[in-house]
Amino acid sequence: MSTFCRPTTLADALAALAEPGSRVLAGGTDLSGLIDRGLASPTTVIDVQDAGLDRIERCGAGVRIGATATLATVAVSDLLTRWTALREAAAAAASPLLRNVATVGGNLCQHTRCWYYRGVEWTCWLGGGDTCFAQIGEHERHGLQPGDCISAHPSDLAPALIVSDATVVVASATGIREQPVAALYRRPDVDDRSLLTLGPDEVITHVVLPAPPDASVYLREGQREAFSFPLVGLAVARFGERLVMAAAGVANIPHLLDPDDVLHDLPGNPQSAWKRTVLATLASRGRTAVTM
Amino acid sequence: MTRLVKTVTEMEGRFEEKWVLVEDDGLVSWEAEAALRHVGHPTPRLTGPQRVSGAARYTVDVALPGMLHAAVLRSPVAHGRVTALQVAAAEAIAGVRAVLTPASELGFQQRSGPLHDEPLYAGAPLAVVAADTLAAAREACRALAPSIEPLPFTVDIETAWQEQRFDGDLHEEARGDVEAALAAAAVRVELVVSTPGQLQTPIEPHAAVAWWKPDELVCFIATQGMFDARAELAKRFDLPPERVRVITEYVGGGFGGKQNAGFEALIAAELSRRTGRPVRLVLDRHGEQLDGGCRPATRQTVRLGATADGMLTAIDAEALVEFGMSGWRAVTTPALTLYRCADVRGIEANLRLELRRGNAFRAPAVMEGITALEQAIDELAIETGLDPLELRRRNFADRDQSADLPYTSNSLLWCYDRAAELAGWPDRDRWREPQADGLLRGMGCAAQIWWGGGGPPSHASCRLGGDGVAQVVVGVQDIGTGTLTAARMVAAEELGLPLDRVTVRGGDTAPAIYGPVAGGSQTTPSVMPAVRGAAAAVRRKLLALAGDVFEAEPDDLVVDDGRIRSRDGGLDEPYTAVTAKLGQASIDGSGNRGPNPDGYRANTFGCQIARVAVDPGTGSVRVEGIWAAHDIGRVINPLGASSQVEGGILQGMAYALSEQRVIDRTTGVPVNATMDDYKVPTMMDTPPIVVAFAPLPDTLLNTVGAKGLGEPPIIPTAAAIANAFRHATGRRAAALPLTRARVLEAIA
Ligand SMILES: Cc1cc2nc3c(=O)[nH]c(=O)nc-3n(C[C@H](O)[C@H](O)[C@H](O)COP(=O)(O)OP(=O)(O)OC[C@H]3O[C@@H](n4cnc5c(N)ncnc54)[C@H](O)[C@@H]3O)c2cc1C
Ligand code: SF4
Numbered sequence A: 001m002s003t004f005c006r007p008t009t010l011a012d013a014l015a016a017l018a019e020p021g022s023r024v025l026a027g028g029t030d031l032s033g034l035i036d037r038g039l040a041s042p043t044t045v046i047d048v049q050d051a052g053l054d055r056i057e058r059c060g061a062g063v064r065i066g067a068t069a070t071l072a073t074v075a076v077s078d079l080l081t082r083w084t085a086l087r088e089a090a091a092a093a094a095s096p097l098l099r100n101v102a103t104v105g106g107n108l109c110q111h112t113r114c115w116y117y118r119g120v121e122w123t124c125w126l127g128g129g130d131t132c133f134a135q136i137g138e139h140e141r142h143g144l145q146p147g148d149c150i151s152a153h154p155s156d157l158a159p160a161l162i163v164s165d166a167t168v169v170v171a172s173a174t175g176i177r178e179q180p181v182a183a184l185y186r187r188p189d190v191d192d193r194s195l196l197t198l199g200p201d202e203v204i205t206h207v208v209l210p211a212p213p214d215a216s217v218y219l220r221e222g223q224r225e226a227f228s229f230p231l232v233g234l235a236v237a238r239f240g241e242r243l244v245m246a247a248a249g250v251a252n253i254p255h256l257l258d259p260d261d262v263l264h265d266l267p268g269n270p271q272s273a274w275k276r277t278v279l280a281t282l283a284s285r286g287r288t289a290v291t292m
Numbered sequence B: 001m002t003r004l005v006k007t008v009t010e011m012e013g014r015f016e017e018k019w020v021l022v023e024d025d026g027l028v029s030w031e032a033e034a035a036l037r038h039v040g041h042p043t044p045r046l047t048g049p050q051r052v053s054g055a056a057r058y059t060v061d062v063a064l065p066g067m068l069h070a071a072v073l074r075s076p077v078a079h080g081r082v083t084a085l086q087v088a089a090a091e092a093i094a095g096v097r098a099v100l101t102p103a104s105e106l107g108f109q110q111r112s113g114p115l116h117d118e119p120l121y122a123g124a125p126l127a128v129v130a131a132d133t134l135a136a137a138r139e140a141c142r143a144l145a146p147s148i149e150p151l152p153f154t155v156d157i158e159t160a161w162q163e164q165r166f167d168g169d170l171h172e173e174a175r176g177d178v179e180a181a182l183a184a185a186a187v188r189v190e191l192v193v194s195t196p197g198q199l200q201t202p203i204e205p206h207a208a209v210a211w212w213k214p215d216e217l218v219c220f221i222a223t224q225g226m227f228d229a230r231a232e233l234a235k236r237f238d239l240p241p242e243r244v245r246v247i248t249e250y251v252g253g254g255f256g257g258k259q260n261a262g263f264e265a266l267i268a269a270e271l272s273r274r275t276g277r278p279v280r281l282v283l284d285r286h287g288e289q290l291d292g293g294c295r296p297a298t299r300q301t302v303r304l305g306a307t308a309d310g311m312l313t314a315i316d317a318e319a320l321v322e323f324g325m326s327g328w329r330a331v332t333t334p335a336l337t338l339y340r341c342a343d344v345r346g347i348e349a350n351l352r353l354e355l356r357r358g359n360a361f362r363a364p365a366v367m368e369g370i371t372a373l374e375q376a377i378d379e380l381a382i383e384t385g386l387d388p389l390e391l392r393r394r395n396f397a398d399r400d401q402s403a404d405l406p407y408t409s410n411s412l413l414w415c416y417d418r419a420a421e422l423a424g425w426p427d428r429d430r431w432r433e434p435q436a437d438g439l440l441r442g443m444g445c446a447a448q449i450w451w452g453g454g455g456p457p458s459h460a461s462c463r464l465g466g467d468g469v470a471q472v473v474v475g476v477q478d479i480g481t482g483t484l485t486a487a488r489m490v491a492a493e494e495l496g497l498p499l500d501r502v503t504v505r506g507g508d509t510a511p512a513i514y515g516p517v518a519g520g521s522q523t524t525p526s527v528m529p530a531v532r533g534a535a536a537a538v539r540r541k542l543l544a545l546a547g548d549v550f551e552a553e554p555d556d557l558v559v560d561d562g563r564i565r566s567r568d569g570g571l572d573e574p575y576t577a578v579t580a581k582l583g584q585a586s587i588d589g590s591g592n593r594g595p596n597p598d599g600y601r602a603n604t605f606g607c608q609i610a611r612v613a614v615d616p617g618t619g620s621v622r623v624e625g626i627w628a629a630h631d632i633g634r635v636i637n638p639l640g641a642s643s644q645v646e647g648g649i650l651q652g653m654a655y656a657l658s659e660q661r662v663i664d665r666t667t668g669v670p671v672n673a674t675m676d677d678y679k680v681p682t683m684m685d686t687p688p689i690v691v692a693f694a695p696l697p698d699t700l701l702n703t704v705g706a707k708g709l710g711e712p713p714i715i716p717t718a719a720a721i722a723n724a725f726r727h728a729t730g731r732r733a734a735a736l737p738l739t740r741a742r743v744l745e746a747i748a
Helices: A010-017 A031-036 A071-076 A084-092 A096-101 A104-109 A157-163 A274-291 B048-053 B087-091 B134-143 B157-162 B178-184 B226-237 B262-275 B285-291 B333-337 B366-384 B388-394 B412-423 B425-432 B483-495 B523-550 B576-582 B638-657 B717-729 B740-747
Strands: A003-005 A022-025 A044-047 A056-059 A062-066 A167-172 A175-180 A203-209 A215-222 A230-239 A242-248 A255-257 B002-011 B014-023 B068-074 B080-084 B096-100 B125-131 B147-150 B171-175 B187-195 B207-212 B217-221 B244-247 B279-282 B298-306 B312-322 B344-351 B440-450 B459-464 B470-474 B502-505 B557-560 B563-566 B572-574 B587-592 B604-615 B620-631 B689-693
Touching (some): A071 A084, A071 A096, A084 A215, A104 A203, A157 A230, A157 A242, A215 A274, A242 A274, B068 B262, B087 B096, B087 B134, B125 B134, B157 B298, B157 B344, B178 B312, B217 B262, B312 B333, B333 B366, B388 B412, B412 B440, B412 B604, B412 B689, B425 B717, B440 B717, B470 B523, B523 B557, B523 B576, B620 B638, B638 B689
Parallel strands (some): A003 A044, A022 A044, B068 B279, B312 B344, B620 B689
Antiparallel strands (some): A215 A230, B002 B014, B068 B125, B440 B604, B459 B470, B557 B563
């Protein structure tokens, strides 16, 4: 049983979060599923949606997005018209109902969808066990990188933010730091199986976008037209001559691609190798879209 | 006159001779040209507003005073032996009122117990807890912490086949000499096709609320057959059926998977019997996807022989079924019946695996069979260079090939022509030309056969009160198909009343008016004639009374639009001119479905055409349109009927594109028994769907001329899509659904 609180200031939220066993809740679309399946059991759930973190505002040449802004507002915000990839990613994620409650911070911090990790019948390597069941079982929709955990990163927003050179502002009771979005993620290892670099007492307060790219696009393929995580999601941005590409669905964290060799590092696992074709196709389409 | 007659009844192709009570209603079937006011006109669903506003009370919404909540502990392994359950720990949790384990003495009898100490599939129920709250019940399930010794299992159809793990006998049906015919054929094709396991995935999971009262067992059950549920509860608990009442006001989808009382009603009743409190048992989503049932996967081989001009000379169909229903073999039925052919064989093996056994799922087995057969026919068209529809026309069977009997009606040829016309089939090759968007497009077709004639017993009553409002009672629940709306239309038609002066009640066994299970597409053709009969009985009595009141000859009077009129136009009075004189009394009538005509087979037919667009760079397949023409006899409510077709097509499309139970090979446990990973289609996946119905009522079959429609529309969709994929890409995928991996491999 968890207790629940909904602080109205960031300071209160951070103080509450400093208590061991507490966990941030935003839209709850991911955390409630994790709790329901016994994958998270916080003693206190701290809902940060009243903590004043939901604004989208101009910030120098760029824009600052509050962590509890919803995907639906990001998708239609007037301030974000020049960040095409981000808007397209926000509009393509999940379904309209989910986008109305799912937040930017929660989207970046959502956990893997690997069906073994989520399934109540298995305790896999990532969940603290010894076996990656996906590698010896069903991994047609998993990542393209071999390793301890071959899960596929689920967030549509992450690659779009990464190619936009976005940073995240992270706060805790002891201070504030800012880091590139890509630095939010880490590859799990035997000693630390977490996919995020956030400490348990930390909360994302904002995502900061610097000046927009000259062009950008988000291309994704799902199993169906809505309500479907990206099988492969590719964000492409062009700053002058510089192309940046990052993808969801191909590695256990968002993956920065070499635009001249997008399949580098991504040999594929036996059942998932088909994703290489999709990634190569999307990369060539994305390149065309941002250079036209 | 009331008689007991012996007649042949059919349900999903199972024929049975039985005694049925019939009362001759003297009605003749409405003719094709009959001018009808309600029947045949699009009519919104009776309960639409309740359903969309949330006012409708489904079984999962039932809340009774003092009600307990039950939760089920399920096997996390495919096969194992439960060596210990921590029952004391579970019982110690606050609010726990009852714990049932395989060791519990139950108040009901069942051949194989409902709770397992040697689970034979992942998700098999091991124990059940009833508690004051659902949270406590779930916590107690966790506290049971089963110790399970794993045992060997097989979840792979190929291994089961090699090990000859048959469930029941190998089933074979043949006519002529298929091997000789194949050897002699000028053209031969052979196709091996795998079809996926598909889960019904009703939005309302299996659910029951049971209340064991001193003199009656009341069960709210999400079931497709409330009378079957009553019979099952009565039999198992050894109660007289009159002391069991089943209420099924609304059902949030069944698709075949909610037959009888089921595990949930039996267990809820048992828990209520023990605790003296009402008990609610609703499967959680994981439980539903693991144990609600499925359409079993198959691997099929179809071999066809034909003359050079496409006349079929041999059809040989073999099917391996991944643990289907026991005793139900119909995968090869379409091969035996859809086309005219003298030398035919169908062989089916049901394989026993450590998987949840299949149960009925919308057109069980036949859809699987059509999916293979119709792809093979498509290959034959390619091999002979014939238009696939022309090939089908040439091999049209005008009588049942297995039984050698004529059909009561068969408009399949009309369906071919109409679907072709709507889809623009003659120009289909233009879709194969290079497309501006770089996609590969193509069109494919497939035909459908299914039973769906319905039959007795099925009863209805009608009561006309002083206010001139008729109340119809039927013995069926509306599982979302619009049955009660159709009943209202038929009664209003016969009574000459506006729709808003007819109410219909179903979904409760208490009135003891029997109706059949909503399965086999039998509801409309079984129930509507009974409704018409009951309404006709009331109409006759009303006109007799009108004769008294107006001093007229009843035979000279007719009802229309809520009024009683004489044929010569001299008299035109409202219904109430007679009914107001009834005081508290009412005019009552009953009706029943008459026997089926002797010496015929009643079947539904249809043809669907699909157009797909394939992205060769990503392997995506998008259905861009489905054109469906079906022969279901008279269409009572075109609005309800087209939405049935749309729903069937969506489920059929999902079978071709996205739905598939995926089983982990190392543990034998389904990995996608959730709704996030089991992909039913969404609105955004829904293609434009164009629906047409053959304009010919089946006047031989029953007094309304209707055949059934629940199952027909799901049957040909997947095959039509697979054939369109073949047309678009020149390749055929060996297995459905057409996942990215399979598509990219097929077109590589
Ligand atoms: C059926 C379904 C389909 C989906 N499809 C897609 C899809 O196609 N693409 C896609 O990108 N996503 C998809 N999602 C995921 C969805 O977008 C995320 O669940 C959602 O964005 C999470 O946001 P939330 O506010 O609900 O997070 P919550 O559930 O509240 O939180 C998620 C996690 O983030 C943490 N958290 C939340 N906010 C913060 C913060 N400010 N700082 C630090 N940690 C925080 C929580 O502690 C928790 O661990 C889908 C989800 C579902 C259920
Ligand atoms: S891919 Fe990762 S999450 Fe999935 S089973 Fe392997 S270790 Fe667990």
